[in-house]
Amino acid sequence: MASKQQSLGDAKSAKLDEFYTQLSDIEKELRHYKAHFKDKVVYLNCDDPRESEFFHYFSYNFEKLGLKKLIAACYKSQNVDLFSTGDNERAIYLEYTGDKDGDRVPGRDEIEVKCFDGDGDFRSAESIALLKQADVVVTNPPFSLFREYVAQLVEHEKKFLIIGNMNAVTTRDLWPLVQAGKFWLGITRAGTGQMWFRISDDFPEKTGQRTDENGQRYQTIGSSAWFTNLDHAKRHEELILYKSYDPAEYPTYDNHDAIEVSKTVDIPVDYDGVMGVPVSFLGKHNPDQFEIVGITKTWFGAATKTYPKQTQVSANGATSAVGKLNDGAVLKVETPPRGKTYYQVDDEYFIQTYPRVLIRRKEATS
Structure with missing residues (x-):
């Protein structure tokens, strides 16, 4: 009782x-x-x-x-x-x-x-x-x-x-x-x-x-x-897309074999590899058009790289030694971004995205 x-x-x-x-x-x-x-x-x-x-x-x-x-x-x-x-x-x-x-x-x-x-x-x-x-x-x-x-x-x-x-x-x-x-x-x-x-x-x-x-x-x-x-x-409505793939616009993650697509509307029409899209994509997911292959979370186990001790630099410049870089999709940048939280590992700089759903275009069937 x-x-x-x-x-x-x-x-x-x-x-x-x-x-x-x-x-x-x-x-x-x-x-x-x-x-x-x-x-x-x-x-x-x-x-x-x-x-x-x-x-x-x-x-x-x-x-x-x-x-x-x-x-x-x-x-x-x-x-x-x-x-x-x-x-x-x-x-x-x-x-x-x-x-x-x-x-x-x-x-x-x-x-x-x-x-x-x-x-x-x-x-x-x-x-x-x-x-x-x-x-x-x-x-x-x-x-x-x-x-x-x-x-x-x-x-x-x-x-x-x-x-x-x-x-x-x-x-x-x-x-x-x-x-x-x-x-x-x-x-x-x-x-x-x-x-x-x-x-x-x-x-x-x-x-x-x-x-x-x-x-x-x-x-x-x-x-x-x-x-x-x-x-x-x-x-089952097909998601209408219009952008073409350009490597300069779609960076590849540093720790996942996929490209970053920050908005669902920007999914390229001509890219057949794995793409990381916002979780909000699920509201427009047509299972006949795209396959969901994973998610950028540590427990999922899809990351291709882990990072050693890092320093987190917040948007206001405050620093702290934390280990959050290994949980999510990571993009490597050449210089520290302004007004954004980033992570420093030795002399390299990285930013972490929100969780991304990993998708791949399905082959068209006749």
């Missing part, structure tokens, strides 16, 4: 992961996947049905999507009495099998409310039992547990459409799945690579928050994106 201290810690972590996706963002993405939901059981785990727009979307579009069943579950629900269970301390899950009275509205008497014996955590045996019933999982899972959450979906071979942080795909846990084509990015993108999530009134004050004219608070979280293993037409 969990101690009181553990329970308080879990509750605090859960509170910091309570980000509610806006209905407009759900509608923009979900409209591209209608064919994937017909006659399917959809499970919204990690999803408080009283607060979640996911439950609203699927319950009100149940017949339009042709769903078989909708299940929504959440972690240690509060105010459960909204669904007349008479118990506001229990974690609950809801089951909905469609409109019964013909008004096309999911009424309370049409939604079956059940209580978990435990806390409703997506990792619990009770939640996993519901997961096994599902065909497709759709939700905004806890960002802090994203890697564990995806691993569970893959283990149980579930189709899914979920929201997470782009940086998660560069971790050693998830990258092999991305490279193997086990999941990929969804369709819609926020203008800055960010999404605004609704938060509660008692959510801690943090940077990246705003309040609308009605007093509703919102939080933005880094480079948020949709992730899925449901195929969609946009994933």
Whole structure:
């Protein structure tokens, strides 16, 4: 049995992961996947049905999507009495099998409310039992547990459409799945690579928050994106390119057998070797056009060179002895760059890029 201290810690972590996706963002993405939901059981785990727009979307579009069943579950629900269970301390899950009275509205008497014996955590045996019933999982899972959450979906071979942080795909846990084509990015993108999530009134004050004219608070979280293993037409759109390869414009890495392409739009149309592109390329990756061959992370093991002790020189000229040069793609430069952090090894100068996805053009097939 969990101690009181553990329970308080879990509750605090859960509170910091309570980000509610806006209905407009759900509608923009979900409209591209209608064919994937017909006659399917959809499970919204990690999803408080009283607060979640996911439950609203699927319950009100149940017949339009042709769903078989909708299940929504959440972690240690509060105010459960909204669904007349008479118990506001229990974690609950809801089951909905469609409109019964013909008004096309999911009424309370049409939604079956059940209580978990435990806390409703997506990792619990009770939640996993519901997961096994599902065909497709759709939700905004806890960002802090994203890697564990995806691993569970893959283990149980579930189709899914979920929201997470782009940086998660560069971790050693998830990258092999991305490279193997086990999941990929969804369709819609926020203008800055960010999404605004609704938060509660008692959510801690943090940077990246705003309040609308009605007093509703919102939080933005880094480079948020949709992730899925449901195929969609946009994933097979050919990336239109126009630049020709010029060695002067595309330097070769000092520690990877690949050229640096700092912007996806600048991928040369006539280069057949390995190229390092920004992680944001994954949002435009067409698996019929390019093969993903690796990533410039130390644990991936693709580097052709390691570096001895180096000195880091920051943009303001401050120096420190650190060993970060061996983690990433490295470019050798003739002179120290101005206004940029660089590394010095003896009398040689290097700069390090952000993580790069290593890709190669696929041969055209007839």
